Amino acid sequence: MALFSGLSEKLNHIFSKLTKRGRLTELEIKTAMREVRIALLEADVNISVVKDFVAKVSERAVGEEILKSLTPTQQVIKIVNEELISLMGSTNSKLAVSDNPPTVIMMAGLQGAGKTTLVGKLGLYLKKQNKKALLCACDVYRPAAINQLKVVGEQAGCTVFEKGQGNPVKIARQAVDYAKSYGFDYVIIDTAGRLQIDEALMRELEDIKSEVNPSEILLVVDAMTGQVAVEVADTFNKRLEVTGLVLTKLDGDTRGGATLSIKAVTGKPVKFCSVGEKLGDLEPFYPDRMANRILGMGDVLTLIERAQDAVTEEQAKKLEKKFRENSFTLDDYLDQFESMQKMGGLKDILSMLPGMGTKFKIREEDIDEKKIISMRAVIQSMTKKERENPNIINSSRKMRIAKGSGTSVQEVNRVLKNFEQSKAMMKQMKNNKMFRF
Amino acid sequence: MGFFSKLKEILGKTREGISKKLTALFSSDKLGDEFYEELEDILISSDVSVATTTEIVEEIRETAKKEKLKDKDYVISLLKEELFDTLNYADVPEVKTPCVIMVVGVNGVGKTTSIGKLANKFSKEGKSVTIAAGDTFRAAASEQLSVWADRAKVRIIKHAEGADASAVVFDAIDSCKAKGTDVLIIDTAGRLHVKSNLMEELKKIDRVIKREYPTAQYLKLIVLDATTGQNAENQVKAFSEAVGLDGIILTKLDGTAKGGFIISLSYEQEIPVLFVGTGEKIDDIENFNAKDFIESMF
Incomplete structure (x- = not known):
């Protein structure tokens, strides 16, 4: 499942080989800008305007330091976005008023x-x-x-x-x-x-x-x-x-x-x-x-900003390690949801991800915040051992968890299934470093 | 005046820039990266999609490389051929009577005007024509259509503003059957195209036509504005999914707009361009001719 669609996905791909951090190099910018150019052309921006824009942004981006909290991808998007906004001007709907009405x-x-x-x-x-x-x-x-x-x-x-x-x-x-x-x-x-x-x-x-x-x-x-x-x-x-x-x-x-x-x-x-x-x-x-x-980026930048606030560097490192070692547990799963809530709730986040809004048509029931509350209850009703190794959860354990969380066995099954799916997804994501937190 | 000369005249005026660019391009004997990049730019500035442009230019490039081509005229003819194949991918349906033509499209593309021109065209060909005012939503839409019906001297069936569009269609079919009208x-x-309730209304009209007049030939035509960009593709996709499409009417081709998106469209979605609107007068509609269209581009 592609969380970041379109441009940023391509950029991610381009930068996936880049492990060293530091300043954006000319070659990186050039490669990234080729994709930016296509994105703008596909959006119907006039070709001469695109050329000017790309030249201007490249000039600014070369040598710019990659902020600690951002990936090179995000850094390029940030620059492109800032330049776009500044080109587009301000919010001003005031209509002129004549001294001599009407x-x-x-x-x-x-x-x-x-x-x-x-x-x-x-x-x-x-x-x-x-x-x-x-x-x-x-x-x-x-x-x-x-x-x-x-x-x-x-x-x-x-x-x-x-x-x-x-x-x-x-x-x-x-x-x-x-x-x-x-x-x-x-x-x-x-x-x-x-x-x-x-x-x-x-x-x-x-x-x-x-x-x-x-x-x-x-x-x-x-x-x-x-x-x-x-x-x-x-x-x-x-x-x-x-x-x-x-x-x-x-x-x-x-x-x-x-x-x-x-x-x-x-x-x-x-x-x-x-x-x-x-x-x-x-x-x-x-x-x-x-x-x-x-x-076509949704509010990725907003997401990036909020992510920086919600997840501490330490947490991020821990999680990244868990991804790498594939030792992601139900505890981490819950942690992640809680960080997301800090970022403004799942609905907000999903709608901010490019491609999600239109491609997946987020329905209200898909992202029922109540379900997250019941998920938390289910996970918190498990023993430490169960959370670390969900494989040991048999039917009698499930019944106990259901009773303890005030839910049902079906609900417990649902949480476990979702967790396994997320784990599988993270395994895929591990390689392209989409989420650094 | 035939389509070719007319279009050539119009496009000749407005595409001078591009033609010059192309001539300059093909005149320089270098067939390097720059050459192909410029070629891409030219197609993209005509609103051909980035994907189609890349595909076509890549194909030409491969051929040129394989055959070690250096002759500019030959490369031009290759490109023309490629564009022609792309445009000619879909079959053009023939109009048989009795025929029901439903005209769809987004706001402001020129549906009503195109209908007036089409009615006039069929009428001149000796067919009896009736127009149904199925736009019961936009303010004064049926008045606008009535003016066109008068100009084309054809019959119009309309209800009050805000009436049920499918009821208008039902009545129109009824009347056409009774009078043995050739084209409705x-x-x-x-x-x-993103408004689902309105697309549902369209599906309802579609069902009424199919149910009430199964013996007639039924064509669904979408009107696309040549000044539109890549969104034309989304429009075609959405209407195609809702009711299916048999052809395109390309309007406002009388300006600087190139309407190059039809090249991608007829290729990717196999929907042919049937007519083009080339001006504001009632006769300003022509059968689309891919060869002439491409010839006029150069």
């Missing part, structure tokens, strides 16, 4: 990115802050786009301004004037989706911009976008000077590498993430979560 |  927010993006839905979501978001937002329908091309905005606006409880299939520039102007007269705080302008190479429509956006002078121009990008994300973001940004980015459809299973691409070419902050079909499904952007998602 | 195209709500 504040105008304008949308831009490809067809199907999710602009119209986002207009509704932002409307609701502002409403919750007691701001009055006017939603303006400037997508006069897509059939029924205006109707869609009307429905979405109604759901959000916002007024929708529309003038049918008129001139979008004029409609935007009228909407701002209307908002001024009726005391709206914000005007959110929905625009038609367009390809960045569509000259006429790109010019139309520029015209709307110069007509109503928006405080925010948000580029809406589908998180599933591939390599083309760079060209799209670059063109929109050059033509309009966007002020922020919004990622949509993040509730899918995309790794979302486009985020890194658009961030790298525009340098603009990601302001929101759209994570569902309901109008309330709008979240701030968390660079650390996104970095983990792109790398 | 069913729109479905866009859904992210």
Whole structure:
């Protein structure tokens, strides 16, 4: 069973031969970075962005000292992760406020990115802050786009301004004037989706911009976008000077590498993430979560950090020795579970391990913390001898243990079986040094 | 205008960069590591998956090495052949009447637009066409579809927003049987493939179609957005598992997006690309032609 999937597994493999500790060497970095490159490309990060990134990280990593508590693998992941996070910027969902209300927010993006839905979501978001937002329908091309905005606006409880299939520039102007007269705080302008190479429509956006002078121009990008994300973001940004980015459809299973691409070419902050079909499904952007998602690493680093706190060096050495000698006992088994609880409970840990969340679909019943409590009772009801050598546990001993722990013989059997399985698993893990604690 | 010239024109505009790169690449007579790495980069920047890219380039490399190839034109033709084989792996189903086509896909890929174009295409071929507005979820989806039905001059069956999608499908089948309609195209709500409840709804529609119209040819087509990256593969997998897929409609191929993921897709999952959407007008749909597609890349 692979506890660490994907990238870190590969890295583990690469470093498995490395026994000497010290500084990361150029060759190690190069080998590791080849895997990082593939991971990023598979996540849809643009190839030029990947190249820049890998070069930058390699430069930083060469010669860096491997921290005592980390394996070379973890050290490389740590560096990659830190660089990813710093590239992705900060958590900042503040929308600009104009000195001269209403504040105008304008949308831009490809067809199907999710602009119209986002207009509704932002409307609701502002409403919750007691701001009055006017939603303006400037997508006069897509059939029924205006109707869609009307429905979405109604759901959000916002007024929708529309003038049918008129001139979008004029409609935007009228909407701002209307908002001024009726005391709206914000005007959110929905625009038609367009390809960045569509000259006429790109010019139309520029015209709307110069007509109503928006405080925010948000580029809406589908998180599933591939390599083309760079060209799209670059063109929109050059033509309009966007002020922020919004990622949509993040509730899918995309790794979302486009985020890194658009961030790298525009340098603009990601302001929101759209994570569902309901109008309330709008979240701030968390660079650390996104970095983990792109790398496909879960929260390995968090796990590493917590592991350092929960397991002392001494315990780790003891356990490692036991792995090596294959003398892992029920006592150690219990110890391990208790360290895990210190780390925040099994459910937490499992969900943090990459690959576990999606591949194994953790069900509530699989990781019933109550079962761990009863497991502890079972093990503690055994004699010292039994714990050291479970083979001597016959049926009369099982009955005694069951009575002593207030469980059943089946429960005792289950604990013993799980223990044997863990032992077998550890035997496998022994060689690749996955867990150093 | 035929598919070839049209696509070539479009791609010609947007792929100039790549073509130049390739020409430059193949013009330099060195067939070393750098050459193959660049070749990989070119495929990857078209959204061909890393795995497929590595496989294809490795294969070309092996052949070139074995046959001691140095001729750039020959290597180009080898690569084209390889890509063609990959794209042509799956059989393209023929449309026989009566036919039910269910169109599925994630949000925002262009399902409704593609249905409008398809309806128009079949209608022009002299077939009678009906559209069923099975997207009862998204705001104003059936209005959008009605506009397309008007443009294509075909019949549309719809219920109110929020209605049961399978009920719409049931009615549509009933009506098509009665009128002897040639092609029934069913729109479905866009859904992210990870939403299990929505995938269940899709399975229900699928059961209704199979039960109510077993005599008709039944095709399930997935719409994929050419601007999508590697996630397209997950989408196809998920929809394929839920209802099975007979073909792909590749949309938004009119921009800089390459849609290279179809190369991996038709190879790994044996699902052919049937149509490509090449613009915003109702006629902007073409039969997919692997040879032309590859030719246009170079």
